[in-house]
Amino acid sequence: LTGAQDGSVRMFEWTRPQQLVCFRQAGNARVTRMYFNSQGNKCGVADGEGFLSIWQVNQTTSNPKPYLSWQCHSKTTSDFAFITSSSLVATSGQSNDNRNVCLWDTLVSSGNSLIHAFTCHDHGATVLQYAPKHQLLISGGRKGCICIFDIRQRQILYTFQAHESAVKALALDPSEDYFVTGSAE
Numbered sequence: 207l208t209g210a211q212d213g214s215v216r217m218f219e220w221t222r223p224q225q226l227v228c229f230r231q232a233g234n235a236r237v238t239r240m241y242f243n244s245q246g247n248k249c250g251v252a253d254g255e256g257f258l259s260i261w262q263v264n265q266t267t268s269n270p271k272p273y274l275s276w277q278c279h280s281k282t283t284s285d286f287a288f289i290t291s292s293s294l295v296a297t298s299g300q301s302n303d304n305r306n307v308c309l310w311d312t313l314v315s316s317g318n319s320l321i322h323a324f325t326c327h328d329h330g331a332t333v334l335q336y337a338p339k340h341q342l343l344i345s346g347g348r349k350g351c352i353c354i355f356d357i358r359q360r361q362i363l364y365t366f367q368a369h370e371s372a373v374k375a376l377a378l379d380p381s382e383d384y385f386v387t388g389s390a391e
Contacts, residue, residue, distance in 0.1 A: 285332065293313050296308065345376075350368055350389060
């Protein structure tokens with residue numbers, strides 16, 4: 207799966223020289239993050255205008271429509287994570303009201319899909335990592351802050367300053383004992 211600053215999203219297969227599917231054409235908002243769900247049957251794309259779009263991967267048309275497309279944040283959606291069997295999605299980004307980390311239910315109508323919005327990261331959340339064993343979300347912000355959320359209780363557990371500049375990367379070890387942050391500095 208490839209995404210570009212021109213907004214295009216294309217899917218390729220290792221053994222074929224041509225693209226299999228073009229999910230989005232050039233001329234859309236720049237792609238900020240893309241993932242497949244753990245089952246590999248869906249892919250999601252976040253963009254610079256605050257949208258998250260999700261497609262079924264096994265499409266037979268060359269330009270399929272997403273089965274879900276929501277504006278999750280008013281300015282940008284910088285990252286997202288599929289949670290559980292991809293019916294629950296977490297997003298990070300920047301919104302005018304500082305609700306910069308959100309939980310969404312993909313099985314209900316778009317008007318009722320926002321389950322919970324966390325007010326955090328004054329200047330926006332840049333990255334997100336899901337820890338399934340502990341049911342935690344870890345987010346990094348533009349000002350170097352890290353927040354850890356309990357998604358079962360829907361509350362912020364910890365907040366601390368990890369860097370002086372924007373957190374650009376989060377990684378979690380497989381046993382979920384440690385996580386690592388990387389920053390713009």
